[in-house]
Each structure stands twice: as structure tokens, then as C-alpha cells.
Amino acid sequence: MTFLDSVTPTAGSTPSGTAPLTTTLGKALTAGLRRAMQDDDRVVLLGEDVGALGGVFRITEGLQSEFGTQRVVDTPLAESAIIGTAIGLAIRGYRPVCEIQFDGFIYPAFDQIVSQLAKMRARSGGRVTLPVVIRVPVGGGIGAVEHHSESNEAYFAHTAGLRVVSCADPGDAYRLIRAAIASDDPVIFYEPKRRYWDKGAVDLDAAPASLDRARVLRHGRDVTLVAHGPTVKTALAAAEAAAEDGFSVGVVDLRTLSPLDMDTLKQCAQTTGRMVVVHEASTFLGIGAEIAAAITEACFHMLEAPLLRVGSYNLPYPPAKVEDDFLPGVDRVLDAIDRALKF
Amino acid sequence: MSLARRLDHEALALQRQGELGLWLPCWGQEAAQVGSVSALQDTDYVFPSYREHAAALVRGISPTELLTQWRGATHAGWDPKNYNFHFYSLVLGTQTLHATGYAMGAVLDGGDQVVAAYFGDGAASQGDVSEAFNWAAAQNLPVLFFCQNNQWAISTPTSLQYRTPVHERAAGFGVRSFYVDGNDALAVHAVTTEAADIVRRGEGPALVEAVTFRMAGHSTSDDPTKYRAPEELAAWEAKDPVKRLRTLLEATARTRRGSPPSRRRSKSSDWRCDAPAGPSKPPSSTISSIRRTRIRTAS
Numbered sequence: 001m002t003f004l005d006s007v008t009p010t011a012g013s014t015p016s017g018t019a020p021l022t023t024t025l026g027k028a029l030t031a032g033l034r035r036a037m038q039d040d041d042r043v044v045l046l047g048e049d050v051g052a053l054g055g056v057f058r059i060t061e062g063l064q065s066e067f068g069t070q071r072v073v074d075t076p077l078a079e080s081a082i083i084g085t086a087i088g089l090a091i092r093g094y095r096p097v098c099e100i101q102f103d104g105f106i107y108p109a110f111d112q113i114v115s116q117l118a119k120m121r122a123r124s125g126g127r128v129t130l131p132v133v134i135r136v137p138v139g140g141g142i143g144a145v146e147h148h149s150e151s152n153e154a155y156f157a158h159t160a161g162l163r164v165v166s167c168a169d170p171g172d173a174y175r176l177i178r179a180a181i182a183s184d185d186p187v188i189f190y191e192p193k194r195r196y197w198d199k200g201a202v203d204l205d206a207a208p209a210s211l212d213r214a215r216v217l218r219h220g221r222d223v224t225l226v227a228h229g230p231t232v233k234t235a236l237a238a239a240e241a242a243a244e245d246g247f248s249v250g251v252v253d254l255r256t257l258s259p260l261d262m263d264t265l266k267q268c269a270q271t272t273g274r275m276v277v278v279h280e281a282s283t284f285l286g287i288g289a290e291i292a293a294a295i296t297e298a299c300f301h302m303l304e305a306p307l308l309r310v311g312s313y314n315l316p317y318p319p320a321k322v323e324d325d326f327l328p329g330v331d332r333v334l335d336a337i338d339r340a341l342k343f
Numbered sequence: 344m345s346l347a348r349r350l351d352h353e354a355l356a357l358q359r360q361g362e363l364g365l366w367l368p369c370w371g372q373e374a375a376q377v378g379s380v381s382a383l384q385d386t387d388y389v390f391p392s393y394r395e396h397a398a399a400l401v402r403g404i405s406p407t408e409l410l411t412q413w414r415g416a417t418h419a420g421w422d423p424k425n426y427n428f429h430f431y432s433l434v435l436g437t438q439t440l441h442a443t444g445y446a447m448g449a450v451l452d453g454g455d456q457v458v459a460a461y462f463g464d465g466a467a468s469q470g471d472v473s474e475a476f477n478w479a480a481a482q483n484l485p486v487l488f489f490c491q492n493n494q495w496a497i498s499t500p501t502s503l504q505y506r507t508p509v510h511e512r513a514a515g516f517g518v519r520s521f522y523v524d525g526n527d528a529l530a531v532h533a534v535t536t537e538a539a540d541i542v543r544r545g546e547g548p549a550l551v552e553a554v555t556f557r558m559a560g561h562s563t564s565d566d567p568t569k570y571r572a573p574e575e576l577a578a579w580e581a582k583d584p585v586k587r588l589r590t591l592l593e594a595t596a597r598t599r600r601g602s603p604p605s606r607r608r609s610k611s612s613d614w615r616c617d618a619p620a621g622p623s624k625p626p627s628s629t630i631s632s633i634r635r636t637r638i639r640t641a642s
Contacts, residue, residue, distance in 0.1 A: 044451070070451055076481055081440050081474035088390075088444020091429070094451070096444075112471075115434045116441070123418035124430065 020171075020203045026196040028170035029059050029135075031204065032177035033097065037067050040095060043181055045072045046082055047099030047135075055099055057137055057196055079105055083112035083134065087120070090130040097133040097181060104147030106136060110155075117186045118161030129184040133177075138166075139230045139280045140327055141194030143320040150317060151281035153228075156188045157258040157290075163211055164257040166190040168232035170200035172209060176255065179208035187211070192230035214261040216268065220250025223337050224268040226291060227278045228254040231328065235278050238333035249337060257287055262294060269295045273304035274340040278333055283311035305343035308336045344373035344528065344585050347397035350406050351559065354413070358563040363413045371526075371558030373397045374584030375491045378531030379551065380459075382539055383487075386427060387457040388445055390438040393431040394491075395461050402428040436462055436469030439488065443475045446484040455543045459487045465496025467509045473516070479548040480517035487542045488518065488550040489535070491525060493557035498570040510552035518548045525553030526584040529591075555584070 023031070037043045045060055051074040054061025064072035075082050079100060086096035100106045106113075113134070120128050140149030157164045163185050167173035173191070180187040217232070218239055227235035232253045239249040252268055254260065269275050275295060277288035288309035295307055310328045318326050347369055354366040369376060376397035380389065391398060396409055404421050411420035412431065419430035432438035442460035449456045466472055467490060479486040490509045494501055505512075513520035519541060523534040531553055538549040556579035560567045567576075 073447075076474070076478050078474045078478065080471055081443070081478050084437060084440025084471060084474070085444030085447060085478060088441040088446070089448045090444075091423075091441060092445045092448030092452075094448050108470075111434060112437060112440065116432075116437050119418075124423075125417060125419065127419075127422045127424070 020201040022199055023170055023202055024197050024199050025167070025170045025173050025191070026057060026059055028174040028200075028202045029167075029177055029191060030061060030063070031202065032174040033060065033063060033181075034066070035204070036097075036178055036181040037063065037071065040181075041071075042093060043071070043095045043097060044089065045097050045099070046075050046086055046089075047073075048075055048077055048082075048101050050074060050099050056101055057191075057193065059135070059191070059196075060099065079107075079109040080112050083109040083117060083132070086132045086134075087112065087116055087130055090132050091128060095131045095133075095181060097135060099135045101137070102144075102148045103136055103138045103150040103152055106134075106152065109134075113156070113162070113186075113188075114159050118159045121185070122161060130186050131181075131184050132186045133180045133183075133189050134187070135177075135189045135191060137193040137196075138190040139192055139194060140317060140323050141230065143323070145320070146317070149320075149323065151279065151312070153188070153190060153257055153279075154281060154286050157287060161186070162258060163187040164190070165211060165255065166192070166229035166257055167255070168192065168195070168227075168229055168253050169198065171202050171206070172215070172253070172255065174202050174204070175206050175209035176211075179211050182208055183211055190229055195230055195233065198233070209255070211256050212259060212261060214255055214264040215253040216250065216264065217253050218249070218251040220272055221248040222272055223247065223274040223276060223340055224250045224252060224272045225276050225278055225333065225337075226252045226254060226265065226268075226288075228257060228287070230280055231278045234328065234330055234333060238278075238330045238337065241330060241334060242337050247337065247341065254287075260287075260291065260294070262298070265291060265295060266298050269299045269307075270302045273302060274343075275303075276308045276310060276333065276336045276340055278310045278328055278336075280327055281311055282314045283309040284314040286311055305340045308340055310336045344377050344397060344588060346400055346406075347373045347377070348585050350396060350400070350409070353406075354410060355559075355563060357410070358413075363410060363563075364415045365562055365564065366413050367394050367562045368557075368559040369394045369396045371556045371579065371584065372491055372493055374528035374588065375525035375531055375553040375555045376461075377401055378525075378528040379489050379535040379553065382532045382535035383457060383459060387459060387539070388442075388449075389428045389459045389461065390442040390445070391429065391431055391461045392435065392438065392463060392466065393433050394463075395431070398461065399426075399428060402426045404428060435466035436471040436475075438462070439466075439472050439475035440478075442486055443479045443484060446479065446486045447482065449485060450482075455485075455545075457485050457487050457539050457542045459489055459539075461489050461491065463490065463496070464492040464494070464501050464504060464509065465499065467512070468496075468504055473512075476513060476516035476518050476548070476550075483545070483547045485542045485545065486548040487535075487539055488513070488548065490550060490552045492552055492554050494555075495557055495561070495567075495571070497561040497565065498567075508552065510550060513550040513552075518550050519546075520550040520552065522552050523554070525555030526579075526582045526587060528584060528588050556582070558583070 051064040225235040292307035380398040408420040510520040
């Protein structure tokens with residue numbers, strides 16, 4: 001069993017694999033893909049170098065040898081074709097899971113995603129569903145070259161007909177990838193590449209997650225931090241630091257960027273009266289801007305301060321040597337918490 | 344072919360009366376479409392572009408189903424599974440990749456199904472079409488590419504579109520190709536039958552380029568007199584595929600003169616009645632589960 005070979009059982013776990021295991025986010029995704037392929041032989045994987053190599057991040061490692069070259073397909077280097085053929089496979093009745101090698105390589109497939117994948121269910125009056133998952137390693141922080149560190153979730157969240165999911169930790173990544181594959185709607189599935197090697201508990205028997213619900217990871221009374229993907233860890237660290245200064249700061253992991261779980265966000269905004277949204281993407285017309293507008297419309301009289309956004313700057317992603325100054329870190333989040341509290 | 348020609352006339356009239364928002368006539372391309380689709384088996388799956396009305400009629404899709412989309416009541420007038428004929432693709436060339444992926448599924452499922460992708464000389468300039476040629480060849484997939492070269496991409500002639508003809512280009516991708524007079528229904532049928540046999544035998548994808556002519560405008564909004572010389576149209580009218588086939592059939596005495604027109608007239612009056620009676624609003628099922636979720640969570 002390849003998965004058990006690649007993970008470290010937590011203390012006290014049994015060899016049966018039913019107890020939670022400690023493993024990386026990357027390996028949790030591998031386990032989720034394997035489980036989905038075992039459960040449903042209509043699940044097929046497509047992507048550049050996903051076969052023998054296991055993908056450039058090794059997320060599909062071992063799956064081709066286990067499930068064969070027809071279910072784990074090394075494709076030509078053509079992103080529009082990866083999505084276009086996945087649409088054809090889905091029309092045929094398969095559940096394709098595509099890997100786009102890096103966030104910045106998804107743009108050649110933009111038309112197939114936005115004009116075809118997102119719209120076909122509505123076009124067909126519900127007669128044709130396209131259960132396609134597009135996995136995208138996303139964001140910066142790994143010292144990569146140009147076009148390998150983008151945060152482009154707003155393009156797809158803006159497109160009706162797509163679900164957009166962003167995973168943050170190993171246990172939830174395992175549950176979310178299985179839910180994404182089980183969904184009859186197309187899903188853009190973001191994987192935070194600088195968190196691929198972070199370890200956490202994974203319950204292999206956990207049910208697939210909801211694709212409609214955010215997670216409250218930490219309850220707070222003074223300020224709510226809203227984050228997704230790679231910035232969830234940043235937000236948790238900032239909340240911990242604020243606690244040392246005597247402030248009670250909650251953290252919400254959005255998990256799903258489309259649809260947004262407005263119920264959970266409204267509850268948190270009403271509880272704390274102050275909210276700060278943290279994401280790697282530019283704040284200009286980003287997910288944070290939408291949340292700020294929607295919460296202001298829904299909870300205006302409950303707010304103690306305007307919603308603040310912490311993100312990167314409205315600039316092309318910089319060379320790796322300066323990305324630490326570009327990405328929103330704990331200090332910028334703490335600064336926003338201070339500004340919200342002082343308003 | 345006569346039915347498709349008549350449908351084009353009726354749809355033009357309905358558009359001019361305000362009953363249709365738009366119509367894209369296949370006038371002049373009937374032999375290419377009927378000759379090719381009738382060479383396929385009913386179980387073969389077809390991914391059309393948006394002008395394949397004659398092919399759709401052969402597959403049993405009704406004129407009313409075809410007109411509904413252009414009336415603005417739906418984006419797709421029929422259930423593809425009922426006819427093994429997908430609904431129209433309006434972004435050119437995208438459907439060639441859908442056909443390629445569908446063919447991957449056909450291989451996984453076993454059997455000898457052929458998946459046909461219809462497109463035109465203009466769409467052949469799209470990257471998706473080149474990607475589909477390459478992918479289908481690399482994976483040896485059962486895709487039959489059918490290119491109707493109707494000489495014009497709206498107002499841009501093939502001379503401005505490419506240097507290498509589509510059937511020659513296919514060879515560079517490893518796709519077997521055929522070149523046929525698209526206004527000769529029997530020739531198209533014979534060539535497509537041969538190409539489909541190659542694909543069905545598992546010998547990889549094949550392409551047929553059928554040379555034809557779009558005798559009307561690109562759409563009911565177009566004015567071909569602004570870019571096309573009357574002599575060109577006259578030259579192709581002399582090669583009208585419906586007239587050619589009729590001449591052949593009459594010469595071989597396999598049809599009774601006079602009966603097809605009267606049948607056409609009775610059908611076209613049905614379409615005139617059906618089209619305005621069709622739905623004027625989309626059905627509620629067009630709203631996906633995502634939208635329903637949003638409504639629920641936003642309340």
C-alpha cells in the first residue's frame with residue numbers, strides 16, 4: 001500500500017489505517033485521489049507529467065502504476081486541450097480530474113473553462129453535467145520563476161457555473177478533493193503550493209467535506225480574520241500573536257470561494273463587528289472586495305469598523321528575491337487588526 | 344437536402360418577421376453535410392459546429408428543435424443523447440477537443456464507435472483545432488474530423504486565412520486526410536465512408552476536407568455583397584449541390600418529379616406554426632445547482 005508507506009502514523013494509531021495519520025498536504029491529496037479512483041472507476045486523471053513522474057509536485061505519484069496508463073494519462077503539453085478533452089470525457093460519462101502544472105499555465109485553457117466548461121450545464125437546460133475537477137497548484141512563496149506564483153482565483157470565482165475550492169491543510173485537503181470529484185459541477189481546485197509540505201492529521205475514513213461551507217478554525221470576540229488556502233496558516237499565526245497582546249481574534253477558512261458561505265461570514269461579522277480578509281491575490285477586485293461589499297450590505301449596522309483587506313499589491317508578481325515583501329505576512333495582518341480595532 | 348434548403352428559406356422568413364433572432368444558413372453545404380453524416384452509423388457521436396442543420400435533420404432532430412435556439416428560448420434545442428448529436432458550439436473549434444475527449448472515453452469503454460467533429464475553414468485557424476489534431480493522432484483516437492471548406496469565414500476568404508490547406512496540414516499531425524468535392528453528395532458519402540472505416544478499425548484519426556460554398560451570408564445579419572463578387576456566387580450556383588443531385592436522380596429515374604416540393608410545403612407550414620408557439624422563456628432547469636446554492640446561502 002503505497003500511501004501507508006509514505007506517511008508517518010501518529011502515536012497510538014493502528015496498522016489498519018482507520019486512525020488519523022500524520023502526513024503532508026501533498027500526500028493527503030494523493031490519498032484523496034487514490035480513494036476517489038478506487039471508489040469510482042469513471043475517475044480518470046489527465047495532465048502534463050502526471051504519470052511516471054507523478055507530476056512536478058508528485059501529487060499523482062504512484063497512481064499510474066496502480067491504475068494504469070488509461071486512467072492516469074500523460075497528456076500533450078496543451079492546456080486548452082487538457083480541459084477540452086476533459087469536457088468530452090465528462091460528456092461521455094467519465095469524471096476527469098485535470099492537473100494544470102502551475103497557476104500561470106491555466107490561461108491557454110481560459111476559453112474552454114469559461115465558455116465551455118462553466119456554461120454547458122446551463123446551456124443544456126440541465127441535460128448535460130460536467131463533473132470535471134481542475135487541480136491548480138497556486139500562489140507564491142517557493143522561490144519560483146515568473147508565471148509560477150500566481151493567485152488567479154478571482155477570474156474563476158467571477159464565472160457563473162464553476163465551483164472554486166481552496167484547501168488549506170492536509171486533513172481538509174483530503175476531504176475537499178474527494179468532495180470535488182464527487183460533485184456534478186465543474187470545480188477549480190486550488191492547492192497552496194507553499195503548504196504542500198506542511199504536515200497534519202488526516203482521517204482516511206472522514207466523509208467528503210461540504211463544498212458549500214466555510215470552517216471556523218478559531219472563535220474570536222474582537223476581530224474575525226477570513227482567509228483561504230495558503231493564508232489560513234498566516235491568519236492563524238496572526239491570531240495567536242494578537243492573543244498574546246490580549247485580543248481575541250477568530251479565523252475563518254473559506255474553503256469554497258464560489259459559492260461563498262455567506263451565512264458563516266455574516267455570523268462572524270455580527271459577533272466581532274470587525275473583519276479582515278487575507279489572501280495572496282491582489283486586493284483590487286479580489287475575493288476580499290466581494291466579501292467586504294456583501295458583508296457591508298448585509299450587516300452594516302452590526303459593524304464597528306469597515307472591512308479591511310490584506311493581500312498583495314496590484315502589480316505583476318515580482319522576482320523571487322522580493323516575494324517575501326510582496327506576499328501578505330503576519331505583520332501586515334497584525335497591522336490590519338490594529339487598524340480595525342482603532343477605528 | 345431539399346428539406347434543409349427549404350428550412351433555410353423558412354428560417355430566413357421567420358427571422359425577417361421577428362420570430363427568430365438570428366439564423367445561420369447552410370445553403371450550399373447540404374451535400375457535404377448529408378453525404379458525410381449519412382456515411383456514419385447512428386451510434387457514432389457527432390460534435391457539430393453551428394451550421395450543421397442538414398446533418399441534424401438527417402439525425403432526426405426536428406426543424407422546431409433547430410429553430411428554438413435561434414428564437415432565443417434556449418441555448419440548446421435538443422437532448423444530445425437522443426440523437427448522438429451534440430448541441431451546437433458557437434465558439435469556433437472548441438468542439439474538436441470535446442470530440443477528442445469523447446473519443447478517449449469511447450476507447451476506455453471499448454467498441455468501435457466513431458466520434459465525428461464538424462468544423463470549417465475559418466475554425467481551422469484556431470489553436471484548439473490544431474491541438475485536437477495533435478492529441479487525437481498522439482493517442483490514436485477514433486476521431487473523424489470533417490472540415491467543410493465553404494471558402495469564407497464571414498468576410499475573410501481562405502486566401503487570407505492560411506497558406507497550407509487543411510487536408511495538407513493534417514498530414515503534419517499524423518492524421519490521414521481526404522480531399523473531396525463537397526457539392527457532390529455521393530462523392531462525399533463515399534469518401535467519408537472510407538475515412539470512417541479507417542477510424543473504426545482503430546487506425547487512428549482521419550480528416551475529410553470537403554470543398555463547398557456558403558451560398559448565403561454568414562448569418563441573417565450579414566451582407567455578403569459587401570465582400571463577395573457576384574461572379575463567384577454565380578459560378579458556385581452552377582454547382583448547386585441540390586440541383587446536381589436532383590439532376591442525377593431524375594436522369595436515373597429514381598424519383599418522381601413533383602412529389603418532394605409538395606411535401607416540403609406542408610412541412611414548412613408546420614414549422615411556421617410551431618416556431619412562434621415554442622417556449623419564449625428558458626425552463627427553470629437551466630439554473631444549475633450552484634446557482635440554487637447561492638440563492639439559499641444569500642438569504
